[in-house]
Amino acid sequence: xxxxxxxxxxxxxxxxxxxxxxxxxxxxxxxxxxxxxxxxxxxxxxxxxxxxxxxxxxxxxxxxxxxxxxxxxxxxxxxxxxxxxxxxxxxxxxxxxxxxxxxxxxxxxxxxxxxxxxxxxxxxxxxxxxxxxxxxxxxxxxxxxxxxxxxxxxxxxxxxxxxxxxxxxxxxxxxxxxxxxxxxxxxxxxxxxxxxxxxxxxxxxxxxxxxxxxxxxxxxxxxxxxxxxxxxxxxxxxxxxxxxxxxxxxxxxxxxxxxxxxxxxxxxxxxxxxxxxxxxxxxxxxxxxxxxxxxxxxxxxxxxxxxxxxxxxxxxxxxxxxxxxxxxxxxxxxxxxxxxxxxxxxxxxxxxxxxxxxxxxxxxxxxxxxxxxxxxxxxxxxxxxxxxxxxxxxxxxxxxxxxxxxxxxxxxxxxxxxxxxxxxxxxxxxxxxxxxxxxxxxxxxxxxxxxxxxxxxxxxxxxxxxxxxxxxxxxxxxxxxxxxxxxxxxxxxxxxxxxxxxxxxxxxxxxxxxxxxxxxxxxxxxxxxxxxxxxxxxxxxxxxxxxxxxxxxxxxxxxxxxxxxxxxxxxxxxxxxxxxxxxxxxxxxxxxxxxxxxxxxxxxxxxxxxxxxxxxxxxxxxxxxxxxxxxxxxxxxxxxxxxxxxxxxxxxxxxxxxxxxxxxxxxx
Numbered sequence: 001x002x003x004x005x006x007x008x009x010x011x012x013x014x015x016x017x018x019x020x021x022x023x024x025x026x027x028x029x030x031x032x033x034x035x036x037x038x039x040x041x042x043x044x045x046x047x048x049x050x051x052x053x054x055x056x057x058x059x060x061x062x063x064x065x066x067x068x069x070x071x072x073x074x075x076x077x078x079x080x081x082x083x084x085x086x087x088x089x090x091x092x093x094x095x096x097x098x099x100x101x102x103x104x105x106x107x108x109x110x111x112x113x114x115x116x117x118x119x120x121x122x123x124x125x126x127x128x129x130x131x132x133x134x135x136x137x138x139x140x141x142x143x144x145x146x147x148x149x150x151x152x153x154x155x156x157x158x159x160x161x162x163x164x165x166x167x168x169x170x171x172x173x174x175x176x177x178x179x180x181x182x183x184x185x186x187x188x189x190x191x192x193x194x195x196x197x198x199x200x201x202x203x204x205x206x207x208x209x210x211x212x213x214x215x216x217x218x219x220x221x222x223x224x225x226x227x228x229x230x231x232x233x234x235x236x237x238x239x240x241x242x243x244x245x246x247x248x249x250x251x252x253x254x255x256x257x258x259x260x261x262x263x264x265x266x267x268x269x270x271x272x273x274x275x276x277x278x279x280x281x282x283x284x285x286x287x288x289x290x291x292x293x294x295x296x297x298x299x300x301x302x303x304x305x306x307x308x309x310x311x312x313x314x315x316x317x318x319x320x321x322x323x324x325x326x327x328x329x330x331x332x333x334x335x336x337x338x339x340x341x342x343x344x345x346x347x348x349x350x351x352x353x354x355x356x357x358x359x360x361x362x363x364x365x366x367x368x369x370x371x372x373x374x375x376x377x378x379x380x381x382x383x384x385x386x387x388x389x390x391x392x393x394x395x396x397x398x399x400x401x402x403x404x405x406x407x408x409x410x411x412x413x414x415x416x417x418x419x420x421x422x423x424x425x426x427x428x429x430x431x432x433x434x435x436x437x438x439x440x441x442x443x444x445x446x447x448x449x450x451x452x453x454x455x456x457x458x459x460x461x462x463x464x465x466x467x468x469x470x471x472x473x474x475x476x477x478x479x480x481x482x483x484x485x486x487x488x489x490x491x492x493x494x495x496x497x498x499x500x501x502x503x504x505x506x507x508x509x510x511x512x513x514x515x516x517x518x519x520x521x522x523x524x525x526x527x528x529x530x531x532x533x534x535x536x537x538x539x540x541x542x543x544x545x546x547x548x549x550x551x552x553x554x555x556x557x558x559x560x561x562x563x564x565x566x567x568x569x570x571x572x573x574x575x576x577x578x579x580x581x582x583x584x585x586x587x588x589x590x591x592x593x594x595x596x597x598x599x600x601x602x603x604x605x606x607x608x609x610x611x612x613x614x615x616x617x618x619x620x621x622x623x624x625x626x627x628x629x630x631x632x633x634x635x636x637x638x639x640x641x642x643x644x645x646x647x648x649x650x651x652x653x654x655x656x657x658x659x660x661x662x663x664x665x666x667x668x
Contacts, residue, residue: 001027002261003058004254005099005200005239018056024254030058030099030237033086050094058128058237059090060099068114069107080114087118087125097126097197099174103161105135105153112164119168128174128198131158133182133191133223151182152534152623155190159536159620162459167618169463172197174237175226177205181219186533191226193457193486196234199227203240206260214253214260221264228268230484236261274604277306281609282483283460287476288611291345291417291425293667295374301348309605310416310594311354317445317548317592318358318414324551325411325443326364338365340408344401344415344434346370348380351414356390371397371404402433409439413499415446420479420596420611421494422451422544423633426640426666428497428521435500444499447553449546451494452597455529455537455627456612458485462538465614474616474654475663477542477642481609487598488535491543495523495633521640523633526647530626537619537627537653540644542611545595613644616654629653634661641665 004026021029061083068079090098103111119125135154158173165171173196181187201224206214216224227234238257271279289296304310318341325339343351352370359366372378378398385391397404413434419425431444438444461480465473504519531537594602596610613631621627628648634641641661646653658664 001235002258003028003030003235003237005030005060005237021056024251024258026238026258028056028058028096028235030060030239032060032062033089053093054096057093057095058097058099059086059093059095061086061101063101066101066103066108066111069110070104076110080110083111083114084118087122091122091125094124097128097172099128099130099198102130102132103157105157108157108161109164112161115171116165116168119165119170126170126172126197128172129158129161130174130176130200132176132178133187134178134180136178151186151190154182156534158194159534163536163618163620167459167463167466169195169467174198174200176200176239177202177220177223179205181223184219184222187223188225189486190457190533190535192229193459193484195460195463195484196226196230198235198237199224200237200239201257201261203238203257206257214256216260216264221267224261224264225268228265274606278481278606278609281481283458283464283480283485285461285464285478285480285612286609288419288479288666289425290667292430295376296347298348298376301377304607305348305350307605307607309602310607311350313548313592313594313602314351314414314416314445315354315358315361318355318412319362320549320551320592321412321443321445322358322362322364322366326362338367339412340367340369340410341412341414342369342371342406342410342434342437344371344413344430345417346372346381346396347374347377347416349384351416352381352384352391352394355414356393359393360390366393368394369397369406369410370394371399371401373398373400401430401437404437406437409442410437411439411442413438413442413444415444418446418449418544418546418608420544420608421453421477421542421642422449422546423495423497423521424451424477424542424611424642424666426668428501428519429635429640429668431499432501432504432519432521435504438500442500443549443553446499446546446548447550448496448498449544450496452491452543452545453494453527453540453613453629453631454491454543455488455531455535455621455629456482456485456539456541457488457535458482458538458612459536460484461612462614462618471616472663474614475658476614477664478612478614479609480612482541482612485538485541486535487541488531488537489529490599491541491597492527492529494525494527494542494631497521520635521633522635524630525632526628526630528626528628530624531621533623535621537615537621537646539612539614540629540631542613543595543597544608545593545597545600547591547593549592551591613642613657615646616657617652619646619649619652625649636661637668639665639667 004021004024018029065079065083068076071079087098100115115127119127132154134150135157162171173194175191175196177200205216205220207217209215227236238261322339341355343355346352349370352368355366355368370381372381375398378396381396385394385396413431415427415431417425417427417430419427501519594605596608619627626648627646629646630644632643634643639661641658641664643656643658645656
């Protein structure tokens with residue numbers, strides 16, 4: 001939507017303004033509420049129906065009300081009275097938003113106090129606070145040549161005002177373009193994390209092309225992306241005077257400005273297919289899956305199965321592992337005739353299909369056990385076994401991988417138990433429990449995964465959590481497609497797990513008396529982050545990187561193969577003829593990995609979104625400031641949980657979150 005803000009000196013009549021708005025094809029108009037007695041609107045209230053007031057008019061408050069903090073007591077009270085009365089009348093008219101003037105640096109506390117009280121007093125009031133991208137009269141701009149300080153000045157003003165109002169969700173940002181813009185990275189990242197509801201485009205930022213038509217510079221078109229990427233898409237508001245021109249000239253000029261904005265919108269970057277899929281998940285908080293406690297629904301499986309990148313990588317890793325395992329048999333020079341593969345957590349079969357496709361491509365015969373605890377998914381697996389000829393080597397098993405007694409050991413374990421933080425869906429506990437199924441020297445896909453985290457500025461996510469009004473939601477980690485947020489530093493590693501677990505000397509067929517105690521998967525991590533610019537830390541974003549197959553996991557001495565005799569050809573399923581494995585292509589000898597780490601995320605993969613660890617109290621940081629944070633992975637007899645805290649600055653963040661897993665845990 002494109003609106004018009006006519007900054008004429010005389011108060012425009014409402015009917016004329018609306019007629020011009022409709023004639024020039026603008027969607028709404030921003031008009032001044034007027035003097036304290038509302039002479040501008042008082043006689044016009046019945047010109048529109050309530051629904052038209054709610055969609056066609058945004059009230060603009062008097063500029064002088066922002067000066068109340070810098071005025072003498074009597075004037076301050078008059079400013080406060082005007083602000084309250086004008087907002088009250090806008091609420092009376094059910095206007096969709098009220099546009100407030102820019103706060104005055106260094107003296108806006110009283111202004112913020114009144115605004116916050118109004119937000120609390122009127123549950124249907126939405127405020128747009130006008131903030132220029134760069135402040136013309138900022139101290140940083142006049143006294144310093146440091147570009148970072150100039151960029152920070154406007155954001156610091158907005159952030160300070162917003163924090164005084166407790167980051168109220170109905171206090172929104174009306175970001176005004178200025179001729180002099182902040183640096184592109186600052187504008188693209190920091191401002192993009194803010195709740196932009198309106199982008200104000202003054203006439204003065206337009207240039208003229210060779211035909212004299214108004215156009216936006218490349219930098220200003222880039223700035224307009226702040227509107228396109230906002231959720232929901234921000235309104236555009238053309239702002240400028242027009243009362244000094246005759247009607248025909250004004251019509252031509254306004255139409256040209258509007259067309260320039262439409263052209264900028266049409267030239268915006270288009271969403272990819274993956275981005276279109278993710279659009280409905282943007283900034284939506286989701287509880288992490290509980291794979292052991294809950295049975296997934298069919299639609300959840302279906303969403304995961306639509307991810308082509310993940311299963312392509314799994315198929316590639318399985319092919320490399322099968323080729324490597326088929327070459328070696330301890331104590332024999334003969335190639336292995338069949339490789340035993342166990343797919344743990346088979347779901348509706350995508351990993352089984354990937355293994356079978358890899359077997360065909362690598363020309364390596366396999367016997368596959370598809371192990372799944374969800375009885376509903378087992379129905380689908382058995383139906384596929386009965387229907388598809390390629391599933392001949394597959395045995396469907398209904399059971400828990402941790403307790404299932406397998407008829408034989410396997411050479412390769414394949415699973416997709418990874419969570420957004422790597423280990424947050426209990427992959428370590430599940431795969432350690434299933435390691436007894438693996439023959440000595442067998443392989444696992446994945447073979448290693450590491451979790452990462454980084455400070456996150458995400459006011460929208462924090463406001464969503466705060467809206468629940470309780471402690472529990474601030475001590476819960478969420479899976480979320482972070483859109484209106486900024487990862488403030490490069491993520492740092494937290495916890496790494498390897499499979500087979502080298503500290504867990506357990507293999508299939510070994511006497512039960514030699515079983516070692518289960519490994520300890522509890523972990524602790526302390527990270528020190530140096531913030532590059534001013535920001536507010538609303539929590540931490542968690543990521544993972546997983547190595548599915550690594551060549552050095554297959555040892556030349558045979559440790560990557562079974563210590564038992566290889567399967568004989570007579571034990572192959574009917575119709576499966578062993579074939580000589582294809583050689584390893586030189587291009588396929590490297591590592592196969594998947595990742596949601598921002599620096600090397602697997603392009604096109606959407607099965608995992610980052611994990612969000614909220615902070616009860618946001619932490620305001622300055623450029624170069626250090627932030628020290630801790631995260632613990634705690635393991636109990638019946639559950640696993642995370643605790644997290646900020647230890648520097650001292651007392652920041654709200655203490656240790658989720659002690660003893662009181663608010664959020666994953667059931668074993």
